[in-house]
Amino acid sequence: MSLLDVLFGRKKATANVAKERLQIILAHERATHDTNVFNDSPSWLPLLQQELVEVIAKYIKIDKEDLKVNLEKRDNLELLEINVTLPDSIEQ
């Protein structure tokens, strides 16, 4: 703030900062919220999950619920997340 701004009590223009921040966070949220129309998870996701379980189950004893597959969109990149919970002791 310049001395003149202080003298005349002018405030900083922050509306453009607000707009930018909103555009960034909403682009992200629209892509991830389950309640949002923009997040139509692809139909092959459950099948991928099932086949992955089958493959891993050949080697390690896991249940269907132990493997989670999630597809996220972030700006212009897509992130495929696969999360496997292994049993306490891995037996052959």
Added chain:
Amino acid sequence: MAKIIVITSGKGGVGKTTTSASFATGLALRGHKTVVIDFDIGLRNLDLILGCERRVVYDFVNVVQGEATLHQALIKDKNCDNLFILAASQTKDKEALTQEGVGLVIEDLSKDFDYIVCDSPAGIERGAFLALYFADEAIVVTNPEVSSVRDSDRILGLLASKSKRAVEGQDKINARLLITRYNPARVESGEMLSITDIEDILRIPVVGVIPESTDVLQASNTGTPAISLKGTDVSEAYCDVVSRFLGENKPLRFTQADKKGIFKRIFGGAR
């Protein structure tokens, strides 16, 4: 068949109930038989804003649970023959409303009324969900402020995915934006998000802009809907909202800052 309109926002304190009261009154004053329903179970306030708090005998939950008839629970507005109010319960918990029960009440009301205005509670829980579920149209109330805009975006997501129209694959809900507590002077000095900024972000058409005003508190103090404070900017702005909603073409008003004269600059304005 009645048209069902939800007044919603996500965030609390942005003016949903103020808007519901004024919008429903406006529709009724234009000759349309209108009922306004308070969906904020446990935190009823629409009765207070409309000045009928001492006439609530039976409420929405009583009707849903079959303890009272609609006829017993509907409160006729004291100033406007075409307006009826269905108050929220103050004692029951918010789980008391069921989707089926609310559906039956709305179906019943549809036979007698032209418009059903649903005043949504804040948040995205059961009451807010049920308020928007049956809607044909939505008015999303937003303040020019980051948290309000973000929550409005979330509600727009819900309208597009969880409402009856969305679930049943019908035409989507016609959602429009109402900006409240707008301060043109602060927008011009770059301190506040502008109408265009909010439109750009939320990407829905604007149905109205209500200027920030001390008159809104005066209205709620006295249990008068703001639209009935004749001659005030807020009243005029709400009248315009009703006109636009009914399909009239009205340019936005009260969106430019007053040009202050030198004396006002020095001594300050009266408002």
